[in-house]
Amino acid sequence: MKVRTAENKIGEMQRRLDVYTVSHQMRKSLVRNKVLAAACKLQQPFTAYQLVEAANKLKISQATVYNVIQLLNQAQILHKVNRDTTREHAQYEIVAGRSYRIQICCSRCGRVATVKSSVLNNAVKAFKFNNFEMQRFSLFVYGECKVCREKFKQHY
Ligand SMILES: [Zn+2]
Secondary structure, three states: OHHHHHHHHHHHHHHHHHHHHHHOOOOOOHHHHHHHHHHHHOOOOEEHHHHHHHHHOOOOOHHHHHHHHHHHHHOOOEEEOOOOOOHHHOEEEEOOOOOEEEEEEEOOOOOEEEEOOHHHHHHHHHOOOOOOOOOOEEEEEEEOOHHHHHHHHHHO
């Protein structure tokens, strides 16, 4: 069951990538699709390094992975979840078609966790935007994680 949903997701994302590449007059690329499939299989969100490791097993170079990340980002198939952090802490995730997600993000180390809250979900879904129809949302709450708070305590 779990595998089937992952396969469905990969198929859906590859179709989105096809639409993007065709509309931007780019060639379809098997390697790109492989990197995308590897990204879909990783636990979300993931770091570029985790994707590089997964792609290495498929004999795909680091440079290719970074290029594909950039392209997927432009195609809005993948996005960086913690925008404010440095590249080494950057975490990415595949953007599901219609998803509602709340994430907490540590401003110090960039760690990201997903939070389930029907209260917040319903509040955002119920909000009426002016001349704008919401399709999905991703809410980020910034702060300090437990690990960083404890580190901070030790220094002072
Ligand atoms: Zn932290």
